[in-house]
Amino acid sequence: MFMEVEVVSIPFMRPYFSESGRKNIHAGIEEILQSGRLMMGPYAEKLEQSFRDQVSLPHAISVTTCTTALQICLQYFDVAGGEVLVPSGSFVTDVSAVQWSGADAVLVDMNSQTLSFDMEDLERKVSSRTKAIIWVHLAGIMSSEHGQIVSFARERGIPLIEDCAHALGASVDGVQAGALGDAACYSFYPTKIITSGTGGMIATRDSALDRYAREIRLFGRDAETGKVGRLGNDWFLDEIRACVAYFQMCELDEFLAHRRASAGHYDQILRNHPGLRLLDVPNGNLPSYYQYSVFLDAAINREELIKNLKDRHGVVAKEIYLPTHKETVFQHLDDGALKQTEETLARSLCLPMFVGLGNQEVEEVAHALTTEIRQLL
Ligand SMILES: Cc1ncc(COP(=O)(O)O)c(C=O)c1O
Incomplete structure (x- = not known):
């Protein structure tokens, strides 16, 4: 077998x-x-x-x-x-x-x-x-x-x-x-x-x-x-x-520099790409970039995109989180009005982000994403 x-x-x-x-x-x-x-x-x-x-x-x-x-x-x-x-x-x-x-x-x-x-x-x-x-x-x-x-x-x-x-x-x-x-x-x-x-x-x-x-x-x-x-x-x-x-x-500064450089590289390639919204990070704000997240247009089927990224490109991407009130044990906390959370997270897509991710890998992920988005738009 x-x-x-x-x-x-x-x-x-x-x-x-x-x-x-x-x-x-x-x-x-x-x-x-x-x-x-x-x-x-x-x-x-x-x-x-x-x-x-x-x-x-x-x-x-x-x-x-x-x-x-x-x-x-x-x-x-x-x-x-x-x-x-x-x-x-x-x-x-x-x-x-x-x-x-x-x-x-x-x-x-x-x-x-x-x-x-x-x-x-x-x-x-x-x-x-x-x-x-x-x-x-x-x-x-x-x-x-x-x-x-x-x-x-x-x-x-x-x-x-x-x-x-x-x-x-x-x-x-x-x-x-x-x-x-x-x-x-x-x-x-x-x-x-x-x-x-x-x-x-x-x-x-x-x-x-x-x-x-x-x-x-x-x-x-x-x-x-x-x-x-x-x-x-x-x-x-x-x-x-x-x-x-x-x-x-002891290596925190290097770790943060690496994450920020990868995020900057993603930003550079993906900015203004049709179908995507990037986060607007104001001046003076220095994120740690635990996640690098983009937000998809409503026309794009996210689950299909995630599947295609994995099957065709070997790229693993995920939503930020399921809204907490959608987890079985916390459904009673849903007041029916947490709509921005639902919509934002439903459109979120986190791309690979970790210390050790190379520039070339960032480019491969971004290329895979833009290729697949073009087909789904
Ligand atoms: C936002 C947030 N808060 C709290 C936790 C819980 O952290 P820990 O696993 O260290 O308890 C996590 C994830 O692990 C998290 O992502």
């Missing part, structure tokens, strides 16, 4: 470890194994320091994942029994973390230009029950309406949690993603800007959150008395993953 072999010449993403990065990681893991210190050691501290330096914030706390980072922040802001405003076009754990924290998620529609909140819907959805806002920098692009979003939260005294899972190293007018809100959460999942397999970080200027997160991630144990004074969990990042993440972080 013959197995069907799938030929993929250009993957959607691939984690990247440079030769020197791998050497450092091997040596670091050897050092950890020899020392016997597998948790709460020097690599977690070095990783946290690298985040404090990167985001220019006084506190950074390493944790198991971005999802647990979000949950710790939500618990700290005491959302249980209230509502949390969450974008309807994002990753599902933004909503799961809210539900695990004992609050109701209220989905907010998307602005198709910024991929962030639709400000009118944000106004409509806020209420006296709103206990926090989760603001996602989708695809690694910060909204040009960042000033309005921050003011919206500040004026109402609502904690603003930045989900920076896609946005490590992104900035707007020189301010890093994560430094605008009250707390920021980062992910080291395999597809992310840096990875340690899994892993996460909270960054904040709030010293009480710093202390709270340090206790919650380590069983709820008070750092001074050693007593378990809170209901905690085991959500600390172990030394081996902290070591991997730290050496990835």
Whole structure:
């Protein structure tokens, strides 16, 4: 019996470890194994320091994942029994973390230009029950309406949690993603800007959150008395993953430069191409380009395009996400009016984007895309 072999010449993403990065990681893991210190050691501290330096914030706390980072922040802001405003076009754990924290998620529609909140819907959805806002920098692009979003939260005294899972190293007018809100959460999942397999970080200027997160991630144990004074969990990042993440972080500038160069190359080839809308990135806005996404004209059948790209060119492309309210478990959150999210994501197409993607590969993908679009228009 013959197995069907799938030929993929250009993957959607691939984690990247440079030769020197791998050497450092091997040596670091050897050092950890020899020392016997597998948790709460020097690599977690070095990783946290690298985040404090990167985001220019006084506190950074390493944790198991971005999802647990979000949950710790939500618990700290005491959302249980209230509502949390969450974008309807994002990753599902933004909503799961809210539900695990004992609050109701209220989905907010998307602005198709910024991929962030639709400000009118944000106004409509806020209420006296709103206990926090989760603001996602989708695809690694910060909204040009960042000033309005921050003011919206500040004026109402609502904690603003930045989900920076896609946005490590992104900035707007020189301010890093994560430094605008009250707390920021980062992910080291395999597809992310840096990875340690899994892993996460909270960054904040709030010293009480710093202390709270340090206790919650380590069983709820008070750092001074050693007593378990809170209901905690085991959500600390172990030394081996902290070591991997730290050496990835040492190369962050190179990783970002690579992603930005690939995005610039895609832009150059695809700009003004019939059937496509590219994202408009304003001056002063420096995305991390976790994803490179284009938006297709309604006349183009996206599923057929995705299939043709894969079958005829070996190019893997995908939608950004399914809207959260279209996932089975979250259908009850659909208020019937999240139309911009549905339309924007239905037309979205993310092209291969990862460190190590060559210029020639970018050209091949862009050529495959324009060839297939011409046939479908
Ligand atoms: C926007 C967003 N938030 C949160 C997460 C969750 O991150 P983690 O897997 O580290 O929990 C992800 C994806 O993995 C994500 O894409």
